[in-house]
Amino acid sequence: MSDRPEVSVVVPMFNEEENVEATVERLKGALEPLKCAYEIVLVNDGSTDNTHAVAQAVSEREPNVSFVSYPTNRGRGKAMRVGFAESAGRFLCTTEADLSYGEDIVVRMVSELRNSPDLDMVVASPYMPGGGLAGVPWFRALVSRLGNLVLAVAMAGRLHTVTGMTRAYRRQVLETLELESDGKEIHVEIISKALALGYLVREIPATLRWRTRGKSKFRFRRTASTHLVLTFLERPMMLFGALGFLMLLIGFVLGVDIVVLRFTGSLTAGRPLITLVALLVIGGIQVLSFGLIGTQIAALRRESVKIQRQNRELASQLSRLGLAAGQEGGEPR
Ligand SMILES: Nc1nc2c(ncn2[C@@H]2O[C@H](COP(=O)(O)OP(=O)(O)O)[C@@H](O)[C@H]2O)c(=O)[nH]1
């Protein structure tokens, strides 16, 4: 394909040998009716099964399929970043190798971006009204629902689903974000940074179906810990505010008790209760102060995302100018 594709679909894969062929076929079937140039970018994230061979064969056979691969497993975030760097489309989509949301979701997301020129990013959302989960084991569903609820509050409640990977972006969004996550927390990182930059993000209702082929690579401890850290980085007051307030409240109630004991005459000097009240009040104020400082740091992080974006835009303007000057002077470099 000579001209730039309109749509790139990035599919990160870790041990997905059973899914590669069928997923490419289904995506092709969904993308053809769009009547535009498209590419499917398969990223083999150090699979230990036959994914490499199968994906390579598919990419050699199919003109619209490209394939990137590296030998060790680096995590979903890394795989997505590699896929983004390989993609040339005006719209970039990412979705699961097992097509948990079906193949049509890609077309629905791209249509949404095409029809709304102000919109920068679309998220397939099982947790918004109209969306849902189908056949997902209860523990996974519970963890995911709770996680998204907490993260949504941390992100000022503008979205219902922030951890999902099935999304579509206008190219410029991904070009301006400085992304660093290697794991699946990259999805939260992208939303957090995109919102900080004022990009318009919209959800569309979607149903996530549990995979029928291949195994889920979900690891509870890793996912929970990375996502909890992100929540508190995003909104430190959710931890420090609640804890500090609780300490002050208990300190206050016990303080009232001491005053009552003092006036009923049964307070003995040096009671441990007095020390406890002092500790709770001082500790509570301290923890709240941590929260305030953390909030300032979170605001600074958001500012630095904006500065990173300006730097990237300046750098690309400079390189365009440099290129133009080089062409004018006729000096080949
Ligand atoms: N979990 C995980 N997924 C990866 C990794 N590298 C690529 N992926 C792909 O990310 C997508 C989602 O993975 P899945 O195991 O279904 O995760 P789940 O949806 O959270 O259960 C699939 O396309 C995986 O093949 C990795 O290191 N870990």
Ligand SMILES: [Mg+2]
């Ligand atoms: Mg999955």
